[in-house]
Amino acid sequence: MALIVKKFGGSSVKDTERLLNVANLVTEDYAKGNDVVVVVSAQGDTTDHLIEKAKEISEAPSKREMDMLLSAGEQISIALLAMAIEKLGFPAVSLLGWQAGFKTNASYTSARIKTVEAERITSELSKHNIVIVAGFQGINKFDDITTLGRGGSDTSAVAIAAALKADLCQIYTDVDGVYTADPRKVKNAVKMDEIEYSEMLELATLGAQVLNNRSVEMAQKYGVELEVLSSLERKPGTIVKEKVKMEKMLVRGVACDKNVCRFSIIGLEDVPGIAFRVFNSLAKSKINVDIILQSVGRDGTKDISFTVPEDQQQDAENALESLKDVLKYQSLIKDNKVSKVSIVGTGMESHHGVAAKMFEALYTANINIQMISTSEIRVSVLIDEKDTDAAANAIHDAFIK
Amino acid sequence: MALIVKKFGGSSVKDTERLLNVANLVTEDYAKGNDVVVVVSAQGDTTDHLIEKAKEISEAPSKREMDMLLSAGEQISIALLAMAIEKLGFPAVSLLGWQAGFKTNASYTSARIKTVEAERITSELSKHNIVIVAGFQGINKFDDITTLGRGGSDTSAVAIAAALKADLCQIYTDVDGVYTADPRKVKNAVKMDEIEYSEMLELATLGAQVLNNRSVEMAQKYGVELEVLSSLERKPGTIVKEKVKMEKMLVRGVACDKNVCRFSIIGLEDVPGIAFRVFNSLAKSKINVDIILQSVGRDGTKDISFTVPEDQQQDAENALESLKDVLKYQSLIKDNKVSKVSIVGTGMESHHGVAAKMFEALYTANINIQMISTSEIRVSVLIDEKDTDAAANAIHDAFIK
Numbered sequence: 001m002a003l004i005v006k007k008f009g010g011s012s013v014k015d016t017e018r019l020l021n022v023a024n025l026v027t028e029d030y031a032k033g034n035d036v037v038v039v040v041s042a043q044g045d046t047t048d049h050l051i052e053k054a055k056e057i058s059e060a061p062s063k064r065e066m067d068m069l070l071s072a073g074e075q076i077s078i079a080l081l082a083m084a085i086e087k088l089g090f091p092a093v094s095l096l097g098w099q100a101g102f103k104t105n106a107s108y109t110s111a112r113i114k115t116v117e118a119e120r121i122t123s124e125l126s127k128h129n130i131v132i133v134a135g136f137q138g139i140n141k142f143d144d145i146t147t148l149g150r151g152g153s154d155t156s157a158v159a160i161a162a163a164l165k166a167d168l169c170q171i172y173t174d175v176d177g178v179y180t181a182d183p184r185k186v187k188n189a190v191k192m193d194e195i196e197y198s199e200m201l202e203l204a205t206l207g208a209q210v211l212n213n214r215s216v217e218m219a220q221k222y223g224v225e226l227e228v229l230s231s232l233e234r235k236p237g238t239i240v241k242e243k244v245k246m247e248k249m250l251v252r253g254v255a256c257d258k259n260v261c262r263f264s265i266i267g268l269e270d271v272p273g274i275a276f277r278v279f280n281s282l283a284k285s286k287i288n289v290d291i292i293l294q295s296v297g298r299d300g301t302k303d304i305s306f307t308v309p310e311d312q313q314q315d316a317e318n319a320l321e322s323l324k325d326v327l328k329y330q331s332l333i334k335d336n337k338v339s340k341v342s343i344v345g346t347g348m349e350s351h352h353g354v355a356a357k358m359f360e361a362l363y364t365a366n367i368n369i370q371m372i373s374t375s376e377i378r379v380s381v382l383i384d385e386k387d388t389d390a391a392a393n394a395i396h397d398a399f400i401k
Numbered sequence: 402m403a404l405i406v407k408k409f410g411g412s413s414v415k416d417t418e419r420l421l422n423v424a425n426l427v428t429e430d431y432a433k434g435n436d437v438v439v440v441v442s443a444q445g446d447t448t449d450h451l452i453e454k455a456k457e458i459s460e461a462p463s464k465r466e467m468d469m470l471l472s473a474g475e476q477i478s479i480a481l482l483a484m485a486i487e488k489l490g491f492p493a494v495s496l497l498g499w500q501a502g503f504k505t506n507a508s509y510t511s512a513r514i515k516t517v518e519a520e521r522i523t524s525e526l527s528k529h530n531i532v533i534v535a536g537f538q539g540i541n542k543f544d545d546i547t548t549l550g551r552g553g554s555d556t557s558a559v560a561i562a563a564a565l566k567a568d569l570c571q572i573y574t575d576v577d578g579v580y581t582a583d584p585r586k587v588k589n590a591v592k593m594d595e596i597e598y599s600e601m602l603e604l605a606t607l608g609a610q611v612l613n614n615r616s617v618e619m620a621q622k623y624g625v626e627l628e629v630l631s632s633l634e635r636k637p638g639t640i641v642k643e644k645v646k647m648e649k650m651l652v653r654g655v656a657c658d659k660n661v662c663r664f665s666i667i668g669l670e671d672v673p674g675i676a677f678r679v680f681n682s683l684a685k686s687k688i689n690v691d692i693i694l695q696s697v698g699r700d701g702t703k704d705i706s707f708t709v710p711e712d713q714q715q716d717a718e719n720a721l722e723s724l725k726d727v728l729k730y731q732s733l734i735k736d737n738k739v740s741k742v743s744i745v746g747t748g749m750e751s752h753h754g755v756a757a758k759m760f761e762a763l764y765t766a767n768i769n770i771q772m773i774s775t776s777e778i779r780v781s782v783l784i785d786e787k788d789t790d791a792a793a794n795a796i797h798d799a800f801i802k
Contacts, residue, residue, distance in 0.1 A: 016454075016457045016458055019458060020458070050477065053417075053477070053481060054480075054481065054484055056417045057417055057420060057421070057481055057484045057485050057488060058484045058485070058487065058488040061484040061487070061488075062483070062484065062487055064494070065480045065481075065483045065484050065487070065493075065495060066480070068476060068479065068480035068483070068495050068497075069476070069477060069480035069481065069484075071476070072473040072474075072476040072477045072480075073473075075469060075470070075472070075473040075476065076451065076454070076470060076473045078469065079455075079466045079467070079469035079470035079473075080454060080455065080458055080466075080470065082463070082466045082469070083455055083458045083459045083462040083463065083466050083470075084458050084459070086459065086462070086463055086466070087458060087459040087462075092466075093465070094466060094469050096469075096546075098499075099544060099545075120544075143500055143521075144500075145497075
């Protein structure tokens with residue numbers, strides 16, 4: 001007898017068949033005597049359809065009204081899932097974000113959860129109801145609906161698990177767990193039984209789309225044990241926890257991210273404050289800069305290169321163009337045919353030569369490295385986009401198999 | 402400068418073009434210095450689509466979850482209308498039923514409004530926002546979402562108008578006002594400039610679908626002046642108020658209702674208590690019985706005939722079949738090829754011969770009357786469904802033209 005939080009994404013509830021499948025999964029655990037809270041996203045493409053409707057009316061709809069609009073998506077899916085569970089003969093009650101006690105800050109479309117006041121959920125559990133909660137949404141101090149941004153339902157699930165001190169938070173997806181690399185791209189990729197929060201966080205941040213990185217951060221902070229598993233197959237997934245007991249592999253995973261654009265600002269004056277001006281301006285435009293490379297000054301000039309997410313390339317370009325007169329650079333080069341390949345593993349902290357081994361694998365595969373970035377548990381390289389799969393396979397085989 | 406409540410139904414907001422049309426109508430009045438509150442229904446067929454989704458999962462979804470599901474429809478339309486108004490450069494804020502202060506009783510799918518706690522609406526108006534409220538929905542004492550049943554958005558609008566003591570409550574529809582009869586069926590039907598609450602109430606109850614009868618009742622109770630007008634044409638509609646000043650016509654309107662089924666219970670024992678048992682049983686099954694006709698007893702037996710709405714015919718039949726052994730009737734006859742044609746007018750209270758004139762018109766048109774029912778301001782007859790339009794024209798011409 002445990003308290004289990006289960007989260008299902010949009011594809012897991014996209015139609016009646018999938019909803020009934022989820023209802024079966026949920027009621028099996030309930031029938032064993034567990035308390036079950038279910039967090040669901042909007043069905044399939046509902047969110048995209050709603051966004052289309054909004055864009056038809058206005059290119060720039062207000063964020064408050066976008067949240068009002070989009071939160072209707074989860075409202076539909078929680079009601080339908082409750083009906084499916086009741087159809088199987090089990091008691092269920094659906095709750096919207098505000099009913100479930102999700103209080104957020106006021107940042108429409110990308111709100112942060114401040115607290116989950118879980119009295120209503122607790123009360124419904126004590127009545128032996130299966131509680132179905134709308135993910136992705138809450139209310140702010142004005143009693144207005146906010147959404148947590150894409151992938152926010154993972155965070156909703158972890159926040160409930162933390163508030164209720166749940167025994168386990170299961171995140172159901174299309175895949176059966178976390179792999180050492182994308183199994184569609186890297187032929188020797190293997191599923192991991194366990195992975196540590198910090199490793200999962202790096203992988204999530206680096207483009208492994210299996211978990212939203214804010215949800216992993218929150219799980220780590222509150223010690224919520226996560227399981228990533230498939231909603232279509234009945235088998236154990238990957239457990240995400242503080243410390244993995246099994247013998248450590250040096251490298252836990254290889255992640256690839258093609259959503260990268262590289263900028264190079266050529267011929268900047270080699271004087272103090274130049275880098276500050278560049279990145280301060282990008283920060284003001286809310287652009288997430290990732291890898292940064294600055295050349296050594298020569299002939300009184302230097303170059304600065306950095307990467308940004310592909311969908312922010314236009315904003316970044318605008319910001320840099322507007323600085324042209326101030327910075328007096330010679331030229332601006334943009335390249336979005338690049339990708340970032342990373343290795344992650346807490347084991348590498350205490351091992352030398354991990355980066356060298358990675359570079360060797362790339363060299364052997366005849367792949368050119370454009371930029372490098374490292375952290376304690378991660379090494380990332382920027383390469384030509386067309387080499388992505390070859391690089392992932394070469395690196396994976398060097399470390400994991 | 403006035404406070405105006407405007408209500409738009411699903412067809413008035415069914416797509417982007419219609420939403421922008423509504424936004425124009427609303428902002429015109431706002432630009433003149435009026436405070437404007439807008440109540441909207443779900444877009445076009447949204448509610449029907451959601452009902453279909455529910456029926457796919459379960460033949461009998463729970464009413465609580467139906468309300469959770471259906472109320473998402475208005476949530477989508479209020480957000481989109483707010484975006485459309487903002488697009489035109491005016492300040493707007495959308496509010497769900499619970500945000501707008503709609504407190505209802507606990508009857509899911511057919512809740513009654515208990516109060517409208519309008520502080521939020523008042524506060525948004527004082528900030529000079531155009532306030533857009535989701536019709537059809539509220540919350541009960543459990544903080545759960547309830548809906549008011551089909552047509553409930555009219556009632557939402559009148560309730561807000563009453564709570565805010567609005568100067569006018571405009572109900573926008575596909576037609577440009579209230580007619581003396583359905584203009585698609587009765588060639589001489591004319592639009593009325595004004596009509597009294599009591600007359601409108603009879604017409605609404607009798608099948609004139611222009612206004613929901615609960616909303617008319619509420620408007621009368623709180624003295625809310627209503628205007629029924631077209632969302633597509635810019636011209637005055639029909640004002641519904643307590644007393645119409647203009648010289649009264651004897652008959653104000655002719656209404657037809659084909660959604661009628663007649664039952665005849667033949668050969669009931671002619672003893673006391675039989676009618677009580679029949680109608681008590683129907684009441685317990687929540688069936689709305691309309692016209693009742695009981696034959697004079699003969700040979701120790703009598704017949705009882707009555708009408709019910711067509712969509713309740715199966716429930717009524719079940720209730721009566723289950724009584725067969727108790728009532729010992731000889732046979733049960735059901736006929737849903739009937740319709741009810743009514744005339745309405747406060748003028749007829751003080752005039753004799755109104756019913757006789759109606760019957761004469763039907764006789765002249767060679768239409769057989771099956772049943773008759775009268776009130777102080779109404780006469781209804783049940784006739785063969787195929788004669789409906791002919792009857793409406795004959796009666797209309799006898800009284801109104």
